[in-house]
Amino acid sequence: MGKILKEKEIIAIGGGKGGVGKSFLASNLGIILAKNQIKTVLVDADLGGANLHTCLGIQAPEVTLSDFVNNTNVRIEDVVLRTSLDNLMLISGAQDFLGIANPKYSQKLRLVRAIENLNVRYIILDLGAGTSNNTLDFFLLADRGVLMVLPEPTSIENAYRFIKSALYRKLRMLTREPQVRAVIEKAMDKKNDLGIQSPIDLIDHISNLNPRLGLQLEEALNSFRPAIVLNQVRSMADVRIGFSMQSACKKFFGLQVDYLGYIENDDQVWQSIRKRQPITLNGDHGKSVRNLRSISYNLLHNLQLKME
Amino acid sequence: MKSLRTQNYYDILGVASSASSEEIRRAFELSKVTFQENSLATYSLFTDEENQEILGLISRAYETLFNPQLRREYDDFLEGLKMEGGYEGDRVNDFQPKQARQPLQTKIFQPRDPLSGPSFSQPPSQQSSSRQVSIQPARQSRPEQLRTRPPEAGPLRENAPEQLRAEAPEHLRENAPEQLRAEAPGPEPAPLPLSPDSAEIPKNREALDKYLESVTVFNGPVLKKIRELHGLTLENIAEQTKIRRTYLKYLEEEELTFLPAEIYVKGFIVLMARMLDLPADRVSKDYMDTNYKDKSQ
Numbered sequence: 001m002g003k004i005l006k007e008k009e010i011i012a013i014g015g016g017k018g019g020v021g022k023s024f025l026a027s028n029l030g031i032i033l034a035k036n037q038i039k040t041v042l043v044d045a046d047l048g049g050a051n052l053h054t055c056l057g058i059q060a061p062e063v064t065l066s067d068f069v070n071n072t073n074v075r076i077e078d079v080v081l082r083t084s085l086d087n088l089m090l091i092s093g094a095q096d097f098l099g100i101a102n103p104k105y106s107q108k109l110r111l112v113r114a115i116e117n118l119n120v121r122y123i124i125l126d127l128g129a130g131t132s133n134n135t136l137d138f139f140l141l142a143d144r145g146v147l148m149v150l151p152e153p154t155s156i157e158n159a160y161r162f163i164k165s166a167l168y169r170k171l172r173m174l175t176r177e178p179q180v181r182a183v184i185e186k187a188m189d190k191k192n193d194l195g196i197q198s199p200i201d202l203i204d205h206i207s208n209l210n211p212r213l214g215l216q217l218e219e220a221l222n223s224f225r226p227a228i229v230l231n232q233v234r235s236m237a238d239v240r241i242g243f244s245m246q247s248a249c250k251k252f253f254g255l256q257v258d259y260l261g262y263i264e265n266d267d268q269v270w271q272s273i274r275k276r277q278p279i280t281l282n283g284d285h286g287k288s289v290r291n292l293r294s295i296s297y298n299l300l301h302n303l304q305l306k307m308e
Numbered sequence: 309m310k311s312l313r314t315q316n317y318y319d320i321l322g323v324a325s326s327a328s329s330e331e332i333r334r335a336f337e338l339s340k341v342t343f344q345e346n347s348l349a350t351y352s353l354f355t356d357e358e359n360q361e362i363l364g365l366i367s368r369a370y371e372t373l374f375n376p377q378l379r380r381e382y383d384d385f386l387e388g389l390k391m392e393g394g395y396e397g398d399r400v401n402d403f404q405p406k407q408a409r410q411p412l413q414t415k416i417f418q419p420r421d422p423l424s425g426p427s428f429s430q431p432p433s434q435q436s437s438s439r440q441v442s443i444q445p446a447r448q449s450r451p452e453q454l455r456t457r458p459p460e461a462g463p464l465r466e467n468a469p470e471q472l473r474a475e476a477p478e479h480l481r482e483n484a485p486e487q488l489r490a491e492a493p494g495p496e497p498a499p500l501p502l503s504p505d506s507a508e509i510p511k512n513r514e515a516l517d518k519y520l521e522s523v524t525v526f527n528g529p530v531l532k533k534i535r536e537l538h539g540l541t542l543e544n545i546a547e548q549t550k551i552r553r554t555y556l557k558y559l560e561e562e563e564l565t566f567l568p569a570e571i572y573v574k575g576f577i578v579l580m581a582r583m584l585d586l587p588a589d590r591v592s593k594d595y596m597d598t599n600y601k602d603k604s605q
Contacts, residue, residue: 157352244342244349247322251362252353307334 008116010123011299012045012142016158018129020148021231021263024273025292026126027055028280032296034088035280039120041080041089045138046128047103050093056083057276058090066094069103069111076114084281089120105137112141131165139166140173144299145226146260149245151238156245159228163253164188167199167224171217180206180213200254227258227304229295232265243307258304261295263288316386317369317403325383329374336370337571339363363589367578374575375550378405512537526586526594528562531577534584535560549579556580562599570600 013026023046030042044052044065053061063079081090103111115123125142127135139145145166149159165188172184183206187196196202199221207214230242242259249257263269266288272279280289298304318325321335342349343359343366350359372378385403516537523530535545546553558566559576567573574592581591 151348153348153351156348160352240338240341241349243338244347247339247342248350248353250322307338 008121008123009144010112010116010125010142011144011146012125012127012139013146013148014127014135014139014162015148015155016129016131016162017150017155020150020155022129022148023052023055023126024269025146025148025229025231025263025295026124027052027278028292029296029299030088030122030124031085031278031280032293033122033300034083034085037087038122039087039089040122040124041091041115041118041120043091043115043123043125044093045125045135046093047134048094049128052126053081053090053092054276055273056090056278058083058092061090061092064092064094065111068114069094069107076111076118080118089118091115093126103134108134108137108141112138131162133169136162136166136169139226140170146299147226147228148231149228149242150231151233151241156241159245160249163226163249163255163257164199166226167221167253167255168202170220170224171199171202174216174220175213177210177213180209183209198252198254203254221254222256225256225258227260227299229260230262233262234265238262242305258298260298261291261305263291263295317373317382320365320369321373323373327373329376332370332373333571336366336374339366339370360589367588371575371579372403372405381405512539525598526581526591527598528560528595531580531584531591531595532560534586535580538584540583545580545583548583549576551576551579564599570596573599 011029013022013029015022023044026042030040033040042052042056044050046052047065050064053059058081061081063081065079068074068076068079076091079091081092083090125138127138129135139162147159147162149155168184168188172181175181183194183196184202186192186194187202187205190197194205196205203214203217203221206217228242228245230238233239239262242262246257246259249255264287266286268279268284268286269288272284279286280292318327321327321332321339323331323335327335340363341347343354343363345356345359347359354362372382382403382405516534519533519537523534535542542553542556545551545556555567555576558564559573559580564573574596577592577595578588581588
């Protein structure tokens with residue numbers, strides 16, 4: 001119930017693999033929301049490799065997240081940038097490393113709390129590639145986590161690795177018991193000697209050690225509900241991969257994954273990226289724009305694709 | 309959250325208990341694609357063997373839920389478990405349809421975790437035997453000359469051409485993964501998954517094994533021959549599978565014009581293969597490739 005009444009929602013966009021279109025989705029999602037008079041802030045949480053401003057056609061900004069993270073005297077409002085749209089704001093990521101690429105958990109929490117205090121309805125976090133703890137933490141701190149996936153083996157593998165890493169990190173944070181943490185860390189390795197192959201095995205195993213904790217972990221598993229978006233689909237078979245991934249996640253991880261939608265392969269997309277003009281900004285009506293709109297709609301209304 | 313072992317048939321197909329038969333069919337179609345060999349969505353999560361096992365469960369769930377009579381029985385069964393308080397457990401897979409007192413040949417999902425207790429669905433005494441598969445499913449690609457359909461289906465019925473007979477089993481064996489080879493039939497012949505009253509061990513076990521070794525492609529005539537070697541009539545099969553006898557006849561004769569749509573044919577073939585103790589995926593793939601490939605491309 002609390003979630004429905006929540007005034008602000010954080011949406012994190014990740015995907016494990018680089019170049020799958022995370023920033024593309026984040027920026028266009030932000031634009032679509034803003035054009036619908038919904039106050040939104042885009043946050044470039046790709047610490048160390050920020051380029052969301054480029055996707056929006058904005059020059060490299062002078063104030064960035066690193067100023068906020070490194071200096072407790074800087075307020076979040078000081079690093080918020082205006083964009084050409086009234087309802088869209090941007091917090092640019094750090095351009096340089098300067099130690100910010102690995103903030104402490106407390107720093108990340110301070111960041112998220114500060115962002116939550118901004119006067120916006122939606123906060124969109126554009127995550128970096130990979131499965132670093134940073135990225136996973138932002139993904140887990142968000143209300144909705146979205147994974148961008150290409151219908152390609154490497155991307156799908158990385159997406160699964162991301163889901164697994166995020167889930168295990170979430171489970172690990174639930175307990176301080178060294179014994180249980182050790183089991184979870186062991187389980188991350190597929191060749192562990194405990195015979196734990198999937199999160200379901202893991203929870204079974206932990207339930208035997210500590211039934212109460214087992215229940216807690218099960219609850220955590222049930223509340224973890226990542227969403228996927230398929231990018232650059234070229235056929236109905238590609239579209240169907242999303243449903244297949246859903247079904248595989250259910251069987252393997254015991255997880256419910258929402259299939260928000262897909263984006264068709266469209267020349268307009270790379271052209272817009274080269275021009276540094278977001279595809280949804282100029283009133284284009286190509287297929288990818290339609291796709292992005294229906295993804296936004298599904299995301300906002302807690303809907304997902306249905307098989308036809 | 310339920311592990312695969314304790315999922316009921318609705319969970320396995322990923323449909324609501326109120327799902328329409330159309331939804332069930334769609335879910336089945338998707339599952340087949342999802343868990344097929346080299347599937348993009350599953351290759352990095354499940355081994356080929358696990359995919360096979362999941363597919364076995366999925367087919368069993370589909371066969372039960374797609375048939376209104378069996379589905380009613382299954383719903384009653386689940387309801388009964390709920391009343392007894394045993395709903396959440398391995399017993400959701402103990403369902404036995406009234407018509408077939410013994411299950412049709414089904415693969416058993418073997419949990420990889422040795423700590424997770426005995427597997428479900430059959431008492432241990434039956435487990436080892438029903439895991440034995442008399443024909444190893446062909447993995448990966450078959451050599452070119454085997455993949456092409458023999459010029460006439462006829463010769464296979466009685467005498468397989470010399471070079472096919474000599475080479476096929478060897479290639480199949482070569483491609484079979486290690487663990488399958490280890491489980492290949494031991495000294496004892498694999499018992500048939502027939503109901504007690506329809507037949508015992510076939511008289512012609514040796515002839516059957518020999519014939520199976522020579523089979524390269526499972527088409528209609530081959531299925532007919534295998535059925536005959538099992539000592540089964542079309543009526544026997546019709547009774548067990550609930551497929552009309554005339555359809556069975558057309559299936560064997562590959563009279564496609566008299567048969568219902570492709571998807572039903574595929575379902576029929578799977579059921580027939582189970583009855584004949586054959587690897588259903590392999591048989592249905594062969595049969596569909598032989599008869600429908602040109603049409604669908």
